[in-house]
Amino acid sequence: MSDQRMIGHYRIVELLGAGAMGKVHVAFDTFIDREVAIKSLRAELTQDPEFVGRFKAEAQSLARLNHPNITTLYSLLPDGNALYMVMELVRGRALDDVLRDCGGPLGVKESLAIIAQAADGVAYAHQMGVIHRDIKPSNLMIGNDGRVKIMDFGIARVQGSVRMTRAGTAIGTPLYMAPEQRRGSEGDERSDLYSLAVVLYEILSGAPPFAGLDEVELLQAQIGKDPPPLVPRVVGVTPELEAALMKALAKRPEQRYPSIRAFSDAIGATSLRVDATTIVQSPAHLLDRTTQTASAGAAASLPSVALAVARSRSTSLVRRFKSLHPALQGVSVAIVAFAAVAPLLFGGGGDAEGGAKKHDERIERDRRAAEPEIDRRQTAKSYDYAQVGEIKPVRNEIDRPAVATTDTPSKPKCNEGFSIADCQPSSVPGQKTATVEKASLGSAGTIADLRRAVKEKEFDRAFAIGEPLAETGEREAQFIVGMISLKGQGRSQHLPTAFKWIKKAAEKEFPEAEAVLGNMYQNGDADGGENLDEAVRWFTKAAEQNNARGQFWLGKAYEKGVSNVLKKDVRKAGDLYRLAKTQDFPGAAEALEALRKSGKY
Incomplete structure (x- = not known):
């Protein structure tokens, strides 16, 4: 596709972006004088029925939707053996680009304004029977007018339709997929809810809630670990906001909120819907450090922080308790009761010193829990594979000067620090x-x-x-x-x-x-x-x-x-x-x- 090629009555203006599956060009509609975006499959994929099927399925999903926070599909245009989606052109930047350039978290108010708009779009899609299945920062476009647009319904599924993947096959982006999706389930509204909660956690804290060095380790974290607490390390996050976010990140779908709208209400995003675009303003506004500082507000006093930590931890304990099987809840209550009366039953000689020591240990644990996760990572030991030596780039075509070299490598080569x-x-x-x-x-x-x-x-x-x-x-x-x-x-x-x-x-x-x-x-x-x-x-x-x-x-x-x-x-x-x-x-x-x-x- 050249920059001046005509597709029907659309004149191609410029390449907007390219990915593994296709390209998006800016085009001009010569009939009604407006700019549009035209999405196309890579030429080699147009012969693959599976990719063509997904492309058509995306168009069919978008055709059902008409919402201010979802990119609008104008038409599906055949041209020879190729297919093109003619779509609304959104000028702005993807949320993942904003986060990368920002180098840290966004302000709480701006984060909630982004999620308020995304939640509106996702909730509408759910009402229309469409499950997105790949909510992530790169699929949320921040327009230059502050409006959030949900992009890429390429793996979305219309409820009740024939599934396009084999049963037990996971599809989506692992970092943002709900645990049930990782196990191969199709997922439902609560899976999109989980993904949106991961996005919110990331833009509030600067990092996703779960991490792993490979997909297996990431899956183990998603299934078996709780996200690091946000209170008090993220200024402006209240225990109520944290509790709502953690509920949305529950391991089992039935433990989450029943709908996106309920989640938006619980985190306080719904109340920002009217002013959301004004709060966000533009990608440049989000990157402005003064904006983040103003959103964060003044640092809380030490007593306030201590109270917030106590409320956060107690809420976390209650949430874990409720997630247990009823039989385990009974056992847990019995253990706690026994621990409380044991000193009275068996005597307490020397308990004062031991109790003080345990108290100090608890304070230290709480202090460490309150530290930013990124700080602990910076001091943590690196992945514990043995170092097997470096391979210096004796000869490297991509990185070497233009002058030819006659060096003959005697050992395999790679870049510095390879292990x-x-x-x-x-x-x-x-x-x-x-x-x-x-x-x-x-x-x-x-x-x-x-x-x-x-x-x-x-x-x-x-x-x-x-x-x-x-x-x-x-x-x-x-x-x-x-x-x-x-x-x-x-x-x-x-x-x-x-x-x-x-x-x-x-x-x-x-x-x-x-x-x-x-x-x-x-x-x-x-x-x-x-x-x-x-x-x-x-x-x-x-x-x-x-x-x-x-x-x-x-x-x-x-x-x-x-x-x-x-x-x-x-x-x-x-x-x-x-x-x-x-x-x-x-x-x-x-x-x-x-x-x-x-x-x-």
Whole structure:
């Protein structure tokens, strides 16, 4: 599609954005003189019935909806073998872009004004029988007029329609999916409610409520852990707001609010509906630090904070108690009662000193609980895989000077700071703390043994454990075995073995394997030698899964314009460096700063 191509009576003006499935262009309707957005599938996907079916399903979902907080569909336009959705053009920025540029949470009032509008749109969609199933910041557009628009109904489902995925297949974005969706359920209104609550938690605190170094660990957190409390670390969040948010994040759907509207009422967002666009104003207004400071208000006094913490913790205990089975509730009451009368029954000699010590311990626990989660992460020990050495970029086509080099690498190459610890997939920027003994679905014991062997730097044993597991198709084992072979740890380096297993893991959409495979193609360590087009393809796949390594090296490719399939684009390079920087990827901050100093970004 060229910039001046006509599609029917629409003249294409510019490319607005591109993703894994398609592109969105700005176009001009020559019949009624207005700008529109035209969404299209990638050419290679138009031959795939599943993708075409999803594209039509999105149009059918949108055709049922007409609401100020949902993008409007004008028509579904066929053109030869292609299909185009002609839609309302929304000028503004996606919420995830705003959060990324902001570098921290938004003000409480602005956050609730955003959620008030999103809740209106989602509630209307539910009334019309449409479940979105992928509510997340990137699908919430903040218009330049302050209006929030819900985007991308690509995996939405009309209630009562034939499901487009196999039973037991999860679909959506893992970080924002409700636990029942992660288990393969279609989900209902309460699943969208959960996702919207995750969004609210993130924009209030600056980070999602659950984190994990891979999807398995993230799932375990979503199912088995409570979100870190917001009171008192987020200024302006009241115990009532926190309690309502935590209820919406309940593990079981029946424990949440019955509807989006009930949730909006409980958090106080509904009362802001009339003034919501005025409060939000624009993306630029949200990025204004003075706005956030004004929204936060003055710091509360110490007694007020202590009272708020006490109310928050007591509410949390009550909520946990109510979530228990009735039989367990009875047992819990009996245990508490026994603990209360035990000192009277069995004597209390020396209890004063012990009681004081326990009191001090409780104070310390409360103090730590009140600290910002991000501060604890910064001091936490990094993911406890053993470091297996660095692979210096002896020769790197994307990053090397224009002058040719005759260096012949004798060892495999990658960027600075590369280690197995870095090679775990992560969808949560900045999250580095994990437990080595976590289980992988279907192969818990063997994976635990493999990780333990790597942690203890017993690479021969790790290889012996990992290779049979890799043969079964376990992608993490494939990746680890490939990395041991690539680095020559505990055995001779063997590039064919490394390439074989890393490629298999990449083909199973293991994000870090995709990025490392790109490095191997980039550096000539793959079968067939150097192939920059393949390197860019795998970097792109990794970057689309929010992998920092993929983002960084794809940024390098855009900055240099080295590939036949990728033109030089410094703006995209900077955007990718910025994404990698948010995950503390080595070199990303420096690359971004260099672009800014050059005046190109």
